[in-house]
Amino acid sequence: MSLTKQADEGITFDTFMEGVWRQNPVFVMVLGMCPTLAVTVSAENAMSMGIATTFVLVSSCLLVSMIRNLVPKEVRIATYIVIIATFVTLVDYLIQAVSLKLYEALGAFIQLIVVNCIILGRAEAHASKNPPLKSVINALGMGVGFTIGLLALGATREILGAGKLFGISLFGEHFQPWVVMVLPPGGFFVLGGWLLLFSLLRSRKEARAEA
Incomplete structure (x- = not known):
């Protein structure tokens, strides 16, 4: 394997892990808080919103990267929004076709993927400046x-608030659920706990690096 190919694979892996860990949208950049707090009352809702957002994000960035040299700078933001809205509409209809129950549970937050700053930010900051493969991986x-961020919150809230995970009972009928966890304040409590955990992990990593 050539050094060039090894370097390309390293860049590809680093490009992927940038969003998964180093710049995690929920726990590091603290973006997309509206759906993060609103739909994470269960692991199923969280997973569904995460998959829907990922589809729109990847599809939009791929198309933006492909036409990046054709779009005038003056209308690039409007063009990106139209592209994102197109894929969001597709996702909206797909979820309605697959499960009306899930569609009702996610509510207006499906359409609000259009204004999710993660998607527009990736389109403007990365996809518009990089080739398709790198844009898709990022x-x-x-x-x-x-x-992962949505699922971490959704699973925690469902386990503590209902004693279940993906609708499966974990603790039996005698479990006393923490009802607050499935209410709006519970989202803030759980998010704060996860942010604290990630902050502690980063602090420990930096301390070891300095030692």
């Missing part, structure tokens, strides 16, 4: 990182 990493 977008996929961000989408996976966002999904």
